[in-house]
Amino acid sequence: MRVIVLALLLVGALQVSHAQEQDQTVVLISIDGFRHDYIEKYDAKNIAAIAEQGARAEGLIPVYPAKTFPNHISIVTGQYPSNHGIVDNRFFDTERQQKYQMGDGVKDSTWLTTLPIWNLAEFQGVKAATFFWPESEARINGRTASYYFNYSKPAPYEQRIDQIVQWLQLPKPARPRLVTGYFSLVDTMGHRFGPDSEQVKEAVSYLDELIGDLWQRLQNDVDAPVNLILVSDHGMTQITAAEMIDPAQLPIDNELFTVVNAQTRLLIYPNQETTEAQVNELRQQLEAMPNRQFVIESEAQLQALNVSQGPRKPSLILGVDAPASFGRGAPEEWRDGGTHGYHSHRDMDGIFIAAGPAIKQQHPLPRFQNIHIYPFMAKLLSLELLTPIDGDETVLQPLILTK
Structure with missing residues (x-):
């Protein structure tokens, strides 16, 4: 593994004031199933270094149920599942007389009754890009982000990092100011082997290196003020x-x-x-x-x-x-293994880390529910909220540096 932690600490140390006067960019990355304590438990040095340059919550509380699709949609809509429509990874609708399974919104976007952050941005003239965020291929409200990929689990993780950087290197008229990315490996290993396994440790180490590389490249190779937000949809606990x-x-x-x-x-x-x-x-x-x-x-x-x-x-x-x-x-x-979806307790908590030119450094942050991330991102991007949400913009407002 490349040693880049010291470089991370140096590279993000200066938050220049002129960057705050430019249009801010947000890169939102989800590491599925990354429990709140994995940073210390598995010594994720690069992610810890990024947190030191910005803000880290004690935990990110998932909405009920603590499942992948409901929580990913809540993060990008600021709504509880009953309001955005995806109430579990799998469920039944008694009016439609149909079952929903993960990703069915791609074929029929009427499963979602909501306005995701990439649509909010596009409707206000801000280009967005998504790389595998759950249901990001769905044509919600008649459109998608300007740039997106059809989901393909084998897509190399390094390719995803390269693509995010390439999007941010586009000429300014074509460049997205909102980018979302998704990585499932930690969750997959957690399900198969349980949260205390060597396989989860290795997955965390691998993702930590990737995120460290992304952060370094955002500082060195991108000519835009980029704020990186790292989240997970839920944690993981042992089952037998x-x-x-x-x-x-x-x-x-x-x-x-x-x-x-x-x-x-x-x-x-x-x-x-x-x-x-x-x-x-x-x-x-x-x-x-x-x-x-x-x-x-x-x-x-x-x-x-x-x-x-x-x-x-x-x-x-x-x-x-x-x-x-x-x-x-x-x-x-x-078989024994791991899972999530239980009522909110510490094993179900995910992570929230934010760092960048518009984010206060080392701001103490208690646990909070993930519905509050949507208005926070909208504020960073100077977007007007167009629909009612359940999230409260005042929860994360103190993180934003004033001009």
């Missing part, structure tokens, strides 16, 4: 095969209900002819099960988690705590 629940053993009549296994939650939707009495009967049967490992989420709890009524809200949600989960596939195939 011994604690997995077999959904097939639950007293759910598939003639009456559609079930979506979200691993940390079981989502139960009534079919079109199912009555409220039958829903209540199933609830009572589930509550009466002896030694059950799950809970049935109460309406009050769901409201507190900002889950609102609508065709994508299940009639019953069964939730569990780690290391339990709902098993997928045949029980003999179940």
Whole structure:
């Protein structure tokens, strides 16, 4: 691994005032599944050095559920899942009578009821570019970012870094001032081997080198004031095969209900002819099960988690705590590993780091929810908010250097 930490500390040290007078650029990078403590746990020196030059939160709190697609969309819209439409990685819509799976918005953008940051920018004359951000290929409100790629998981990570830099080296009329990028490796290794594994350590080290290289090139090879924001959609925690629940053993009549296994939650939707009495009967049967490992989420709890009524809200949600989960596939195939999607606690926290010419250095920042990043980015880009959001611009306003 190239040693670039000392260079990082020197390269970003000066935040020149004239840069603040120019149009600011934002590069938003998501490292999927990067838990809040991985920086210290796995000695991510380059990311730590970037944080020293800007601001780092104690943790980034995911929206409920702590899953990839709902949280990535919340980060770029400032809305809770019930408002932007992507309420889980997989769910059912009782009005459409259709199931959603990750990426279905590319084929049918009506799954999303929202205005992502790249559209907000484009509508106000600011070019945007996205490299694999979830649902960034979807033609939301009739358009995409000026520059984007169709998702291809094998695309080399070095290529993604090169492309981000190349976009920012375009002539000013063609240059995007908002760029988003996405890296899934840490999450993939966390699922397969668990957060305490050597494989996750290696993935963190690899991503740390890539991010360090990106930061250095943003300083040396790009003639624009670039603010880098590093986030993750959620953290990761250990699960065990011994604690997995077999959904097939639950007293759910598939003639009456559609079930979506979200691993940390079981989502139960009534079919079109199912009555409220039958829903209540199933609830009572589930509550009466002896030694059950799950809970049935109460309406009050769901409201507190900002889950609102609508065709994508299940009639019953069964939730569990780690290391339990709902098993997928045949029980003999179940394995220990890691996952996310539980109620917000420290293992579910992601990261938030921001550094650049418009960001105050080493500003102390407590944990906060990721819906507040959208208005922060809009402020950095001098964009006007065009739609109602759930995020609060005052949460991160103190990070921005005044001219």
